[in-house]
Amino acid sequence: MTSPTPPAEPAYADRTFRSGAGLVSGVLLILLVGWVGGDAVFRGAGRVPWVALAALLTAIPLIVAFTLRPAVFAGEERIRIRNPFRTIVLPWADVATVRAAYSSELVTEGGVKYQLWAVPVSLRERKRVARKAARQAGDDPYGRTSATADVRDTQARVAAADRAVADLRELAEQAGHSAERSTVTASVRWAYEVIAPSAVGAVLLVVLLAIG
Template sequence: MTSPAPSEPNPEPTFADRVYRSTSGIVGGAFLLALTLLLAGDAMLRGEGRTPWLALAGLLLVVPLVLAFTIRPAVYANEDRLRIRNPFRSILLPWAAVADVRAGYSSEVFTQEGAKYQLWAVPVSLRQRKRAARRAARASQDDPHGRTSVTADVRDSASRVAPSDQNVADLREMAERYQGRPEAQGAPQIRWAYEIIAPAAVGLVLFVVLAATG
């Protein structure tokens, strides 16, 4: 009686997604949502005539847009692909389809076909970039005795790079490392965020109709 052949282990197991999001965007979005719900709720409960309906239309329009531009944006990356969740679209990019990831005035990913997609979840802060540049300049200066500085800033190189630039560098490194994997092959896939677009469109139409007939 022959024993079954052992299954071959996967030499390159995939890791869980790395998630990149904007903390300031989430905090700002939560504040705007709370303010919108408070104002609209008060108008719907205490308003007269068309006011409650206008408040409802405003909710349908504003809430999806606030969610789209503040809380929804995210970037997910693993060994196989890069998934970008922008305000109105989700873009799935196998690493083989990624040509480059750059950060200028915004963070962007370029495909092999020449398409460009912005990374809303990785906003570029010029203030953070200037602060990191100042730390790098201080760390590179020699001390009064002519020796190269070996302060904590030198040991912690991450403190001398803006967070958005570091995130972009991480994604670029992943693209270069994993684009040859068989699981990382394929064409880009794009899906529109109808769960955001549909209620916002309904709210806009309802608001316009109520305002025009009021």
């Protein structure tokens, strides 16, 4: 008896794009809110512990949603965008472009725009990179390249968000040139695991404050 043929492995693993600053700030905020709220729960009197619990139930899912949750997963056939309250899956064939102006966003062939929360645009970083590039150009006004120059320095002259967007745009173009047609279907799913507890906590908080 022959064993079933295992499913074909993807050509490469998904590339993941996340905000390091968002992850760090999310962890710090959760620790801070947990410390303040926990102190109110264990040391508070009367209705204070219940109000603190409701506030924690409201705040922590929101912090997770806006700092730890956002990510972009780029695979061979599709891109998966995990935003604070939604997860969007799109085959590369549906992607018209990926761009970054004041925010990073993906535009579908139908003109629908999805913001990439995991790739925040920093105007300050762009200005810093532009000033560095201007100084380097001033050092060599004729644009000559030194024999000892590191070609990787060109990557350092681009802001992190612009590098990520360029990588995603390149992946989209490569997938568009592929002869194989993707079997992935577009879908949008709401993150009820984040929305539900936060909504329950907000309702409880309003009720407790109203009857207090």
